[in-house]
Amino acid sequence: MKMHELDITIAVDGTVSVHVQGLKGPACEQYARFFGRIFSADAEVQRTSEFYMPPEEVETGLNLENLG
Amino acid sequence: MSVIVRIPLGLFILDLTVANETLAGIAKAAGKMMNLELASPHAGSGAGVNSVDLDVGNVDKVGVGVGNSMVFHGNGVTVEFRQDASGNTGVTVHGDRSEDELREIGQKLANSIVQQYAYHRLVTEMKERGMNIVEEEVEEDGTVHMRVRVYQG
Numbered sequence: 052m053k054m055h056e057l058d059i060t061i062a063v064d065g066t067v068s069v070h071v072q073g074l075k076g077p078a079c080e081q082y083a084r085f086f087g088r089i090f091s092a093d094a095e096v097q098r099t100s101e102f103y104m105p106p107e108e109v110e111t112g113l114n115l116e117n118l119g
Numbered sequence: 120m121s122v123i124v125r126i127p128l129g130l131f132i133l134d135l136t137v138a139n140e141t142l143a144g145i146a147k148a149a150g151k152m153m154n155l156e157l158a159s160p161h162a163g164s165g166a167g168v169n170s171v172d173l174d175v176g177n178v179d180k181v182g183v184g185v186g187n188s189m190v191f192h193g194n195g196v197t198v199e200f201r202q203d204a205s206g207n208t209g210v211t212v213h214g215d216r217s218e219d220e221l222r223e224i225g226q227k228l229a230n231s232i233v234q235q236y237a238y239h240r241l242v243t244e245m246k247e248r249g250m251n252i253v254e255e256e257v258e259e260d261g262t263v264h265m266r267v268r269v270y271q272g
Contacts, residue, residue, distance in 0.1 A: 057250075057267040059241065063260060065233030067241065069122040079120040089244050090126045090237070097121040 057082070075104040126237050128229050129175035129208040145239060146189055149231035153224070155193035171222045173210040173229060191228065198225050200232075231261075238263060 055073035062068070069086055071079040080096065087094035147157050188201035196214035203209075212225035245252065245267060254266035 053271045059265040061263040064230045067124045083122045095123040
């Protein structure tokens, strides 16, 4: 079973920052849509080197597709 | 990859249209941090020599047409969060203080509400999707950190 982690910071002004770790490829952009949708706001995305790595095969259990 | 979302205060105000215990709890906790009491929505906009309006950010006008408000009182200051019948949101701070002081008080209260609102929305949405919060801590300045573990497959 594959696993990745999110480091989430909620600043005192309410700004939410999420760092996605252990998820390679553009699949992690689904998190940008997910968090943006929760707060009806545009999510600013900063791509790290993991974004440009080949995506892993994902047997969607949690499913990232369920993030909406 | 990092994702940064700046939450508009107006979103919380729009959620007042579905006023429930959770939102009231968020507001009450935030007010307590500022020594402001959550008052009856019918308490009025309050009196004071000065008043300032805060920027609440742009939000989609969902749930419009239901006028609602949340009012805080304390230390000679009144802070009103409201949505009028047209769906326009706003925050006004009244009191016998300078406009700069009123703006600072209102902004601090608004920030506190938005932070707690963000926390509540995040935790609720993530739990619904089976995402596990494995660590959580609050720094001295109030910043909240969470580590969330997601299993796939």
